Amino acid sequence: MLTISNLKKQYSNKNILNGVELKIEKGEILGFVGANGAGKTTTLNSITGILNPDEGTIMINGLTASDDLEYKKQFFFIPDTVNVFKNVSGYDWISFMLKLYDQEQTEKLSYFVEQFSMEKAIHKPMGTYSYGMLHKMALIAAFTIEPPIIIMDEPLNGLDPRAVMTFKDCVKNYVKEGGTVFFSTHLLDIAEKICSTVAILKDGKIILHEDIQKVMGEENTLESIFMERQRE
Amino acid sequence: MNSLGVLMKKEYSQVLRDFKVIWLPLVFVFLGATQPIMTYYLPVILEVLGGTQGISIDPTMIEQTGGQVLAATLGSQFDQLGIMIIVIAMMGLIQSDKSSGMLAFILTRPVTVSSYIGGKLVFNYLLVSVSVGIGYFISLLYIHFLFTSVELSQLIGALLCYLVWVLFSVSFITMLSAVLNSQALIAIVGIITLLICRMLVGLHPMLDAVNPAGMSQHAMNLLISGSIGANLSINLLVTIIWVLLTVIITHYWILQKKFHES
Numbered sequence: 051m052l053t054i055s056n057l058k059k060q061y062s063n064k065n066i067l068n069g070v071e072l073k074i075e076k077g078e079i080l081g082f083v084g085a086n087g088a089g090k091t092t093t094l095n096s097i098t099g100i101l102n103p104d105e106g107t108i109m110i111n112g113l114t115a116s117d118d119l120e121y122k123k124q125f126f127f128i129p130d131t132v133n134v135f136k137n138v139s140g141y142d143w144i145s146f147m148l149k150l151y152d153q154e155q156t157e158k159l160s161y162f163v164e165q166f167s168m169e170k171a172i173h174k175p176m177g178t179y180s181y182g183m184l185h186k187m188a189l190i191a192a193f194t195i196e197p198p199i200i201i202m203d204e205p206l207n208g209l210d211p212r213a214v215m216t217f218k219d220c221v222k223n224y225v226k227e228g229g230t231v232f233f234s235t236h237l238l239d240i241a242e243k244i245c246s247t248v249a250i251l252k253d254g255k256i257i258l259h260e261d262i263q264k265v266m267g268e269e270n271t272l273e274s275i276f277m278e279r280q281r282e
Numbered sequence: 283m284n285s286l287g288v289l290m291k292k293e294y295s296q297v298l299r300d301f302k303v304i305w306l307p308l309v310f311v312f313l314g315a316t317q318p319i320m321t322y323y324l325p326v327i328l329e330v331l332g333g334t335q336g337i338s339i340d341p342t343m344i345e346q347t348g349g350q351v352l353a354a355t356l357g358s359q360f361d362q363l364g365i366m367i368i369v370i371a372m373m374g375l376i377q378s379d380k381s382s383g384m385l386a387f388i389l390t391r392p393v394t395v396s397s398y399i400g401g402k403l404v405f406n407y408l409l410v411s412v413s414v415g416i417g418y419f420i421s422l423l424y425i426h427f428l429f430t431s432v433e434l435s436q437l438i439g440a441l442l443c444y445l446v447w448v449l450f451s452v453s454f455i456t457m458l459s460a461v462l463n464s465q466a467l468i469a470i471v472g473i474i475t476l477l478i479c480r481m482l483v484g485l486h487p488m489l490d491a492v493n494p495a496g497m498s499q500h501a502m503n504l505l506i507s508g509s510i511g512a513n514l515s516i517n518l519l520v521t522i523i524w525v526l527l528t529v530i531i532t533h534y535w536i537l538q539k540k541f542h543e544s
Contacts, residue, residue, distance in 0.1 A: 098390040102539050119285075122392040133387040135292075137299045149288040150391045 051076045051230050052097070052199060057106035059092050059254075066092045068254035070106070074199075074232055074247075077225055081241035081262070082234040083276055084251035090234040091130065093251065094203050098127040111198060123151065126192040128202040132184040136177030140168065140187050143176055147191045162190040165216050182208030193220050200224070202233035206240055218244050242272035250279050257282075285393045289401030297409060302371060306409060309367050310360070310417025317355040318424035321346065348422075348430040352437065353502040355421040356444055360414065361480050361498055368410055368451055369472040375402050376459040376532070377468060385536070395536045399456070399529060407452045411445050418444075436504055443501035446518060450494040450525050451476055457528040460535045487513065494521040 057070035066089045074080050084090050095101040097108050099115050099122070107114065110124040134143055148155060163172055166186040171179065179187070185208050192200045206214060221231050221244055235241050241248065242262060249259040257279055258265065265275055297303045320327075346354075379385040388398060418441055422432065454476070458468045479495035490496040496517040503511050511517075 100386045100390060100539065118394055119392050122390065127390045129383075129387065129390075131383060133383040135296065135384070138295070142295070146288065146292055147391070150285060150393060152392075 051078070051111060052232065053107075053109045054093070054097070055107045057093065057096060057108065058104045059089075059096060059101065060104055061092075066254055067096070067103070067106075070251070070254065070256055072249060072256055072259060074230060076198075076228065076230050077246075079221060079225055079231045079244060079246045080233070081245035081248045081272075082232060082251065083236070083238060083241065083248060083272075084234075085280060088251045089254045090251055091203055094127070094129075094201060094234060097201060098125065124197060125199045125201050126151075126195050126197045128185070128188040128192060128200070128205055130203040130207070132188045134176040134179075134184060134187075137175050139174060140172040140176055140179070140183075143187065144172075144191050144194070148195065151195045151197070153195060156194070158196075159190070159194045162193050162220070165220065166190055166213060180208065182210060182213065185209060186213055189217060189220070193224055196224065196227070196229065198228075199230040199232060202231075204235060205233050206235055206237050214240060238272040238276055242266065248272060248275075250276060252280065285397040286400050286404075289388075289393065289397055290405045293401055293405040297405075303409065306367070306371055307413040307416045310364065310413040311420045312417075313359040313364055313367075314355055314417030314419070314421035315424055317359050318351050318421055318428050321351055321354070322424075322428040346429060348425040348432040349436060349505040349508070351425050351429050352418075352421060352432055352440070353505040355418070356440070356498060356505075357502050360417070360444070361495075362477070364414070364417075365451060365476050365480070366473050368448070369455055369469055369476065371410070372406060372452060372455040373459060373465050373468040373472065375406060375456050376536075377463065377465055380460075380463070389536070395533055399532050399536070403453060403456055403529070406456070407449055410448055410452055414445065414448055415441065432505065433508070436508055439510075440501040440504045443497050443504065443514070443518075446521050447494055447497040447501075450497075450521050450528075453525045453528040453532075457532045457535075460532045491516045492520050493517075494524050497521055 052072070052074040054070050054072040057067050058065070059067040070089070070093055082090055082093070092101065096103045097110075110121060113121040113124060115121055138146075144159065145155060148159075163169055166189065168183070168186055168190065171183060172187075176184065176187070185205060189205065192202075206217065209217060218240075225231060225246075245262050247260065248262045248265060250257050258275075262272065266272060294303075376385065379388070385398075389395065418437075422437060425432065455468070455472050458472050462468050462471065476495070479493055480498065482489055482493055483495050483499045484490065490499065491513045494517075496513075500511045500514050500517065503509070
């Protein structure tokens with residue numbers, strides 16, 4: 051599904067990514083964790099084409115960034131900060147997103163709007179939305195569009211507990227229907243409940259990519275595993 | 283609907299919300315009406331304001347032909363204040379998307395850089411052209427009543443020539459908006475460059491052929507003398523090459539992700 055080989059990126063002579071290797075299979079829910087500055091956002095920005103990597107290859111379903119439109123149709127990216135036109139309503143923004151992915155509005159949209167409790171807010175200008183509401187709108191767009199893979203940078207930030215539950219359900223249903231999820235997070239307790247696999251990034255390299263149950267065993271938590279790996 | 287169509291529709295809703303679709307034509311209506319009214323009523327205005335002692339007014343001023351006054355509308359109003367207004371209206375086209383992160387957000391969707399630039403350029407050029415066109419015809423309306431009428435073929439031909447110069451202005455500002463990060467800098471560089479282009483017209487025939495502002499001069503010549511300048515086709519071709527060059531630079535700049543790392 052998604053293969054990253056020898057991904058390298060440098061900023062101001064500082065190596066941010068030092069040869070990231072990662073292979074994500076279809077149906078995987080991968081939690082991408084790492085300390086601040088480990089290179090998580092740089093990795094996600096390289097996959098989505100916001101950054102040009104210095105070295106390495108990224109393939110999604112056999113396509114690379116040079117395939118442009120076909121490549122971009124393989125994923126829906128939710129950045130840490132969801133950029134919107136402030137005076138546009140949530141409904142118009144989602145309609146715009148759907149059109150970019152050649153999709154029409156369906157019942158799915160109403161379903162996800164209801165699931166994330168955005169019925170009242172969806173017709174209001176997005177400039178009035180809170181950080182969490184902007185993330186909810188992006189999640190509604192992602193689950194409605196249903197691309198082969200949803201890539202998210204800290205999607206749980208700003209979400210209320212109910213929205214986190216909804217997120218969990220939506221991710222599980224989406225994966226059941228053939229989707230793949232790849233998201234970065236610092237919320238390890240939630241990640242261990244949602245994810246099927248975990249990848250830890252340290253100093254610009256993947257130091258662990260494993261089935262989450264296998265890695266935790268019966269006694270450990272994701273947090274303890276993460277802390278142990280950080281100390282090594 | 284393809285992504286170009288979707289992006290043009292987005293541009294339309296954006297200018298509608300910014301009221302640009304209202305104020306830009308209104309500014310050109312004002313500019314268009316100013317030249318014939320001022321030309322015709324200046325002696326009267328000066329008389330009302332306290333006489334014309336010490337001021338000599340050319341008695342043939344109000345005897346100008348309609349074509350001459352319309353040419354003055356292009357040369358004095360549109361090419362000075364008009365150009366400044368176009369620069370101010372267009373300076374944030376790509377720069378505001380860059381600074382808000384919207385450019386990166388849009389380009390991670392199934393949108394090509396060409397569609398993104400195309401949507402911006404085509405829609406905003408149409409908006410400016412319609413605004414200039416409305417101002418031009420308002421000017422013509424006053425000229426028709428206050429001066430002499432202008433031959434249809436001349437006024438259409440002149441407008442088409444002028445709109446080529448406007449196309450260059452819009453594509454040039456779009457390029458600056460992609461390359462530079464400060465709106466103030468875009469405005470200063472844009473206004474100075476375009477005004478210099480306009481001032482250089484008429485200095486040397488060779489220079490005129492490669493100067494995009496030469497198209498504005500051709501429009502004025504057509505209205506004043508009724509004939510087309512000798513180097514119109516070369517000037518048209520060179521201006522189109524300039525436009526393509528600005529689009530290529532904009533495309534290259536965005537494609538190299540210079541918007542992100544700058």
